[in-house]
Amino acid sequence: MKKILTAALALTLLFALSAQLLASAVEPSADTSMFSDAESDTSSTNVSGDESSDTSSDDSSDTSSDTSSDTSSDTSSEPDPEPQPDEDDTPFDYIDGYLYGVYPQTTVADFAAMLGEAGGELTAPDGSVLDPSSSAYIANGSGAVVGGNTYCVIVAGDLNGDGGVTPTDYLLLKRYILLPESLTLSEAAVRCAALNRTTTPAASDYLKIKRYLLTGLYDLVKDEAIPCPHEKWLDADCEHAKRCALCGKTEGSPLGHQWQSATCTKPKYCRRCGKTEGEPLGHKYKPATMTTPKTCTVCGATSGLPVSQQSINSMIRGDRGSANNNGMVFVNNTDYTIPAELLQKLNNKIKQANDDLSFYVVDLNTYATIGYNIDREMNSACVVKAAYCLYVFQQIEKGNGSLDEILTFESRHYYPSSGTIKNSPFGTQFTLREVLYRTINISDNCGYYMLVDRFGRDGYNRWLDSLGVQYLHLLRPTSNWTSVCTRDLAIIWNEIYSYYQTGTLTAKTMFNYFLNAQYNYLKVLLPGYQIAHKSGWTQTTFNDAGIVLEHSEGPYLIAILTSDREGNILCPLAKYLDEIMVDYFNWLD
Incomplete structure (x- = not known):
């Protein structure tokens, strides 16, 4: 109290x-x-x-004491110090020592600016100190001092630690999800892949990264889709409605095709987009007469020359033959008869081939012929290269090219299988001489495509028409392969031999290439013979054609087309036909 x-x-x-x-x-x-x-x-x-x-x-x-104490306290006390910036003053999230919320392709300078005064030293994943003004990307797994604490920086989706998100990151995550035993990832890489900020990425994460890469419509930090702004639309075309280039949303309907009927030389095609359907109708020729060339009854196009202006080719075109001889071998322009024993050998091969073959032999001196199914259309495979290379050599002879000109191997020339040009990098340069040599000598497919790219199809097709060739035309805009019959091959090889006989350096170069061409199936059973040839094969085709020069009585043309991929028909058949020609030459004597 x-x-x-x-x-x-x-x-x-x-x-x-x-x-x-x-x-x-x-x-x-x-x-x-x-x-x-x-x-x-x-x-x-x-x-x-x-x-x-x-x-x-x-x-x-x-x-006195209280007053003195209160007065002293009031006059001598300082204001409370300002709180130091810490993690709460940054736009990032901090979980178990990891800093989340960094977008791909964030520069070190931008990252440091976002940390502000709360930020301290920044280090690369290898521990080296980063320049806070650097324009390089902050990499996943980098270190950052924030509020006096050190954190491992997580850049969303940056598995390979380059600071961005590329297809490499997508493939790494996909492999990690599908084949986890084949890949070990760092803890930082695992965490940046788990977009929900857990420690276990899921298959949905690599699909989200894929969407980010393809469309940009996914926020990897917020782990949520970004609504498409539909800023870039692709115009409607014949088969597609107007559509968003990013998300694929469509508006309206496709325009529909405007079809133009097929003609003799062109398939049905759309006037709007150029799409084609089916094949050209093909010419319906009536035979040449003495005064008029072969003429199409549909479009009026002409092919070749009147018979009166032709030489051996006119005989070949007018030779008796058909697409189906029903087991009958024809011998024309001579009174010679094939001996029964030799004829039986031919018939045995015809039977063995189930009649799926064609052969034609022409004596270049007497015009005598032996033929079977000479008009049957079959897959040409690489025998077409003989015709096209002849066309190229004749163009060079006319001054429309030079053997020393340079051709560049590009991606559009690539075609697999035979040849060696395919092994060269795109951009490699070859002389036209080298391309022709490889196309003939080793049947180089890429070389053939380079030739067609250089000399075109239209002039080649017109040239074939002038010779009276029925097939071998290059009518498909994206393919250099075609069909052929043995009558056509006889015409081509007669032209090759006639050109060789002109004696020009270019002609001799060409013929020498054919003489030394590899894969000579005509001489498998006639190894001592000198035969200029060009063969061709696929998984279902085995063909060869050329000129046999061995006999003193004169050379003969030979062409064989088969559907036997092993050569069990062609090689023996070439031998049997030569036996008949030997007998024929003896008969002449």
């Missing part, structure tokens, strides 16, 4: 003193009396004796 009274008295004295000081400032003359009154009032209020003494003593001590 005493302490309470003492405290109350102290407060009373403090207030009284304050009032006196205030009054003194206003009325100096009254200050003394007011102070005396205050003392008098205080004295009369307090109890007397020991109690008064104790109270006075306590009041003086306590008041």
